[in-house]
Amino acid sequence: MKLLTLNFLTCARKACKATNAAFPLHPKDAELEIVEVELSPLFVRNILPRVEWEALRTLCQDLGLPQLPATAPEPGELFTPNPSDGVEGEGIEEVGEEGEPTQTLKDLHHVLLETTIREGKLVCGSCGHEYAVKEGIANFLLPSHLV
Amino acid sequence: MADSDLRGEAYEAEHVHAVYEQIASHFSSTRYKPWPIVSQFLTTLPPGSIGLDIGCGNGKYLPLNPSIYILASDRSTNLAKIASSHQPQSAIVADSLALPHPLKTFDFAISIAVVHHLSTVSRRREAVAAILGVLRKGGRALIYVWALEQKGSRRGWEEGGEQDVMVPWVVKGPKQVKPRKRKAKTETDEAVSMPVEGGGDRTFQRYYHLYRKGELEEDVVVAGGAVVESGYEKDNWWAIATPRWET
Structure with a gap:
């Protein structure tokens, strides 16, 4: 499972879902795998505002990955300025066509979409329940006494 | 058919979940x-x-639509594995009544041919409420269920008929295999021939609740949603729902 996926997951138990402690889930005994995904610069740019940056930083730290900067990259850091445009200080929304994706964008793509947990567990910080990840698929079915 | 109070989670485990897990690849x-x-x-x-x-x-x-992000889930591990191949999307195993997602977060949700597998009205409404619960303000969910009114179909169900039914899924054995052309139109819920090791046909029965006209909209409203748009498409009722937020 991608690290991006974890950004949209919390504990399946009703009592935990509304608590801050349940998000993000914490990987345990995680075995990582890099799965190549075709780079879509616009996808990365569009998804970035929806990523809880603090949670992603914690996650990377938990997994022993290179540390992410303290704050999420600004949209302007994701593309090189388009030479044909030349207007400075304009957001990329105003630019007809984006420039080339920067290394920052490529790194984000790698962390969010290509870095995956193949085997391991995801632990709820609120109730301590462990969800298994097997062959890259996380299983959130609860035993009946926890539903 | 069992009474409604005999149905529920254990019933669905046997008559829905176990079936899909076994027929996953053929399905x-x-x-x-x-x-x-x-x-x-x-x-x-x-x-x-x-x-x-x-x-x-x-x-x-x-x-x-590769420009949106979809986190998909299914109760069947075998189906979730098949679904996980679609990049950049993701798939996990989860129960629709215990979704592992933050509340009030998502722009949209789809629930296609799922809610009709829940075997009591309270569980169906709980499922709709769970879908509405993950949507942000103004978010929209498309819910799609099998209709009772499908007189034109081979199954012949119609208004006034039994709504809680068992629907067979037949996996053909090798001796009965006849080459058959796939229909070009939207698929019907009908098994196509597929050889099975050991021979002989295997029939699996799946539970369905067939929705009558207006019932899906009722469930949406009772579950705390508002219907944005709804309609009928080829033997199915559908509704686009949004959560009702206190202002």
Whole structure:
């Protein structure tokens, strides 16, 4: 499972879902795998505002990955300025066509979409329940006494 | 057919979940053509939208719009595995009544041919409430269920008929295999021939609640939602619902 996926997951138990402690889930005994995904610069740019940056930083730290900067990259850091445009200080929304994706964008793509947990567990910080990840698929079915 | 109070989680475990887990690969091979209403819903979402496909089956809706992000889930591990191949989307195993997602977060959700597998009215409404609960303000969910009114179909169900039914899924044995042309139109819920080791046909019975006209809209409202749009498409009722927020 991608690290991006974890950004949209919390504990399946009703009592935990509304608590801050349940998000993000914490990987345990995680075995990582890099799965190549075709780079879509616009996808990365569009998804970035929806990523809880603090949670992603914690996650990377938990997994022993290179540390992410303290704050999420600004949209302007994701593309090189388009030479044909030349207007400075304009957001990329105003630019007809984006420039080339920067290394920052490529790194984000790698962390969010290509870095995956193949085997391991995801632990709820609120109730301590462990969800298994097997062959890259996380299983959130609860035993009946926890539903 | 058991009474409504005998149905519930254990009943669905036997008559829905276990069946899909066993027929997963055959089922998936027959599920390739998206329904038009679902395609339209997904392809008109703004780029960068994030959402859920709850009860994704083999994930046939995941490749339709690569500029949105869909986190798909299914109760069947075998189906979730098949669905997980559609990049950049994701698939997990989860129960629609215990979704592992933050509340009030997503732009959209789809639940296609899923809620009708829940065997009591309170569980169906709970499922609709769970879908509405993950949507942000103004978020929209497309819910799609089998209709009771499908007089034109081979099954012949119609208004006034029994709504809680068992529907067979036949996996043909090798001796009975006859080459058959796949229909070009939207697939029907009919098994196509597929050889099975050991020979002989195997029939699996799946539970369905067939929705009568207006029932899906009722469930949406009782579950705390408002119906934005609804209609009928080829033997199915559908509704686009949004959560009602206190202002």
